[in-house]
Amino acid sequence: MANFQTVAQVSDLAPGQLKLVRGDVVIANVDGELFAFSSRCPHDKGPLDKGKLTGEVVICPLHFAQFNVRTGQALPGGVTKDPVPTYAVRIEGDDIQVSKG
Template sequence: MGWVTVAKKNELSEGQTKAFVVEGKDIAIAQVKGNYYAFFNECSHAQFPIDQGTLSDTVIECPHHGATFDITTGEALTLPAVTPLKIFKVKVDGEEIKICFED
C-alpha cells in the first residue's frame, strides 16, 4: 500500500497522542519534540487502545494495566507487556503526516 496520509500536523500538539483509522486499522500517532511516531493503537498485552495512555517523552503507558512502551522502537519496557508494539515509518510532507502502511 505504501505511504498513506493519516493526519495534518495541526491535528496534534506537542506531547499528544491521537487515534486514527487507516484502512480499517486503529493507528495512534504521537508528537514528541516536533517528531511524529506511529504505532498500532493496541497494547500488546491485552489489546486495549493505548492512545489515552500517559505519554512521557517517547514512552507511553497503557491506561489499563500500566505496561510501558518505547514509541520509537515499539519495545515493551515493563510488565505485563512482553511483546513490542507494531510501529510504522512516519514522514511529514508539507502539512501532512504520512505513514508507511503495509498489510
Template sequence: MSKLIPVVAVADLPPGARLHFDLAEESVILLNIDGDLYCIADLCTHDGGPLTDGNVCDHQIECPRHGARFDVRSGRVTRPPAADPIPTYPVRIEDGIILIEEPDYW
C-alpha cells in the same frame, strides 16, 4: 510495497497532541512528542487493550489497564506485564502533510 497514507496536516498536530485513526487492518495512534512524530499500534500486547488514553512520558506510552509501557520510537517493552513489542510505523512529512507508511499485510 507499502503505500503512504495521508493523515493530517502538521499544523493540526502540535507537540503533545495525539490522533487515533484506522489503517486498513488495525487502529494506530499518531503522536507528536516535542515536535517528533511517531506512529504505533493502538494495542497493548499484554491483553489486547487500547493504548489511546495511555499517559506518555519520556517517549513511553503506558497502558491504562495494567501499566505496561512501550517505547514509541521502537515499540519495545519498557515495563511488564507486556512481554512482546508493539508495531511501529514509519512517518514522513511531505508538503506539510503527515504520512504514515501502511504495512504490507499478508
C-alpha cells in the same frame, strides 16, 4: 514498496499529544518528532491512544505496560515483554503520512 497514506495534519498534534487515526494507528508527537504505532496494546488490546505519553514512552491505560514509541519495545518490569508494532512516518507539507509496510 512502502505505501504512505495521509492520516492527519501536522497542526493536529501539539508536542506531548497522542492521536488515533485510521481506526488502529496512533500518532505521537514527541517534542515535534512524530511516531506511529498500533493502538492495540500487545498485552490485552488496551487502547494505547487513551494512554499517557511521557517523553517517548506511552503507558497503557489498562495495566500500565510501557512502550517506547520510537522502537515499539516494551520497557522492563511491565506485564508484557511483547513489543507494539510501529509504522514508518513521513511529513509532506502539513500532511502526516504513515506506511504500514
